[in-house]
Amino acid sequence: MKIVIVIPTYNEADNIGRLADVLQQEFLKRSQHDFHILVVEGNSPDGTAEVVREKMKNNPNIHLLMEKVKAGLGAAYVYGFKEAMNELKADVIVEMDADFQHDPKDVVRIVDEIDNGYDYVIGSRFTKGGSIPDEWAFKRKFFSVGGNIFSKIVLGIFDVNDFTSGFKASRVKGFVDKLPLEAILSQGFAYKIDLLFKMHRLGAKIKEVPIKFGLRDRGDSKMEKNNLRDSLRVVVTLRYNENKNFVRFLVVGGIGFIVDAGLFNIFRISVLSSRDSAVASGFVAMIVTFLLNNYWSFGERKIDGVQKKVLGFILYIVSSFIPIAVRSRLVGFSVSTFGDTALVSNTAFLIGIIFGLIWNFTVYSKIIWKVNKR
Ligand SMILES: Nc1nc2c(ncn2[C@@H]2O[C@H](COP(=O)(O)OP(=O)(O)O)[C@@H](O)[C@H]2O)c(=O)[nH]1
Ligand SMILES: [Mg+2]
Numbered sequence: 001m002k003i004v005i006v007i008p009t010y011n012e013a014d015n016i017g018r019l020a021d022v023l024q025q026e027f028l029k030r031s032q033h034d035f036h037i038l039v040v041e042g043n044s045p046d047g048t049a050e051v052v053r054e055k056m057k058n059n060p061n062i063h064l065l066m067e068k069v070k071a072g073l074g075a076a077y078v079y080g081f082k083e084a085m086n087e088l089k090a091d092v093i094v095e096m097d098a099d100f101q102h103d104p105k106d107v108v109r110i111v112d113e114i115d116n117g118y119d120y121v122i123g124s125r126f127t128k129g130g131s132i133p134d135e136w137a138f139k140r141k142f143f144s145v146g147g148n149i150f151s152k153i154v155l156g157i158f159d160v161n162d163f164t165s166g167f168k169a170s171r172v173k174g175f176v177d178k179l180p181l182e183a184i185l186s187q188g189f190a191y192k193i194d195l196l197f198k199m200h201r202l203g204a205k206i207k208e209v210p211i212k213f214g215l216r217d218r219g220d221s222k223m224e225k226n227n228l229r230d231s232l233r234v235v236v237t238l239r240y241n242e243n244k245n246f247v248r249f250l251v252v253g254g255i256g257f258i259v260d261a262g263l264f265n266i267f268r269i270s271v272l273s274s275r276d277s278a279v280a281s282g283f284v285a286m287i288v289t290f291l292l293n294n295y296w297s298f299g300e301r302k303i304d305g306v307q308k309k310v311l312g313f314i315l316y317i318v319s320s321f322i323p324i325a326v327r328s329r330l331v332g333f334s335v336s337t338f339g340d341t342a343l344v345s346n347t348a349f350l351i352g353i354i355f356g357l358i359w360n361f362t363v364y365s366k367i368i369w370k371v372n373k374r
Contacts, residue, residue: 002034003111003169004090008076009052010042012098014218017051020062022104027061029108036061036088039098040080042070063088072224073166074191078181085172093176094169100217102167110169110209119175119204122160122196123167129210130162143228151193154235157200160208164192164231167211175204189227190234197238201371248297249361252289260285290316298369312368319363326359327352 005023009016020037027035041049041064052064065083067076077095084090092114096102106123113121124130126148132141144164151163170176179202185194200206224230260281267277290313294302303312327349334348335341 001091001114002036002089003092003094004036004038004084004088005094005096005107006038006040006077006080006084007096007098008040008042008073008080009044009048009098010070010222011044011046011048011219013044013046013048013051015100016048016098017055019098019100019104020052020055020059023107024059024061026104026107030111033111034061036063036090038063038065038080038084038088040065040067040076040083042067042076044070072187073189073222074184074194075187077191078184081176081179081181085177090172092169092171095166097166099219101214103211103214106167106209106211110167113207113209114169114171116207117205118207119171120196120199120206121169122162122165122206122208123211124160124162124165124208125211125213126161127208127210130208131212133213133215135215147228147231151231151235154239155193155197157197160196160200160206162208163196164189165211165213166192170199171204175199175202178202185234185237186230188224188230190231193231193234194238203371245297245365246361249293249364250357252292252297253357253360255292256285256289259288286317286320287313293364293369298364301369301371303369315368316364319367320360323352323356323359326355330355 007016007019016039023035023037027033037059039048039052039062041052043049043066049064049066052062056062056064063083065080067079070076081093084093092111094107094110096104096107102123110121110123125132126145132144136144148161148163152158152160155163157163179195179198184191263281263284264277267280268274272280294309294312303309330352331345331348334344338344
């Protein structure tokens with residue numbers, strides 16, 4: 001496989017050359033792979049680019065991508081990802097810092113898990129065997145650990161412990177090439193949470209490999225002051241966007257009801273019997289809601305092609321009958337058990353509706369409009 005290590009740099013002249021040397025030695029341990037280093041340079045004033053150019057003279061697997069200006073970590077990675085995919089034709093992309101906080105000796109351990117079939121391998125500080133530096137001030141530890149717990153709960157992803165690790169490997173085919181890189185939610189550090197969430201939603205098989213996050217070797221941290229707020233914003237935005245599907249699904253349901261009831265009456269007083277009208281209006285409402293769900297509620301994962309649409313629609317009709325059948329059973333059971341009163345039947349009916357909403361939304365979001373892995 002072609003493996004590209006993307007390393008963003010800003011004022012890393014003291015580190016990048018030494019890091020490249022160590023990495024080259026590490027690459028020899030997995031000679032079955034074709035390793036490359038892609039430095040994304042934020043136009044550092046300290047001559048980082050010169051150091052890289054010097055290395056490139058004798059190392060054809062080292063590449064340099066120059067940014068016009070330092071635009072943040074997320075922006076640097078997006079630039080690097082695109083180059084790695086489109087120009088270098090990477091099969092696997094590794095993200096890593098230039099300052100030795102990530103031990104270059106861990107690269108092969110991380111890549112090994114891709115070989116083992118995982119799609120997204122996270123060098124994790126918060127899994128058994130991983131660690132953050134003892135030297136960190138309490139405040140930094142607190143925000144690092146606390147931020148991860150917060151992300152975990154709000155995003156509902158419980159099989160990941162380190163949401164902000166900058167050391168990881170991603171499979172390109174089916175994963176990085178499906179990420180909406182243009183619409184990255186943060187140009188800074190918080191891009192990590194965004195991409196992790198989206199990889200998870202793409203159904204990546206995720207593996208955490210414990211790493212000991214070290215102290216920066218030389219040079220200064222470029223940690224932005226607003227990282228914490230920015231991360232918070234990304235987590236909340238991701239959650240909201242997820243619920244947007246649900247809100248839209250409810251609106252479509254409401255529209256479906258209006259269409260159904262309206263057409264029922266139009267058909268009934270014009271051409272059809274009441275019985276036939278109920279079938280016809282229901283069918284039209286199904287088509288309308290299916291299309292609205294396709295182009296709006298789940299628009300970002302819409303079904304393309306007539307054949308797939310027809311299949312999706314059949315599934316849509318079949319699955320929609322299940323909660324209706326369950327509801328009628330529930331109402332029948334309730335009135336025969338608790339008495340045939342308005343309260344009993346309406347309570348049962350309402351429970352049936354709630355079940356129907358959960359059922360339909362689950363089927364729509366997990367099956368019919370599941371996140372695409374084409
Ligand atoms: N190209 C580019 N690289 C950056 C930028 N910000 C940070 N880096 C690099 O990204 C890596 C991580 O940044 P670092 O300052 O170590 O962050 P910290 O470990 O959180 O203090 C390092 O290799 C930096 O040189 C940026 O805006 N542009
Ligand atoms: Mg660092």
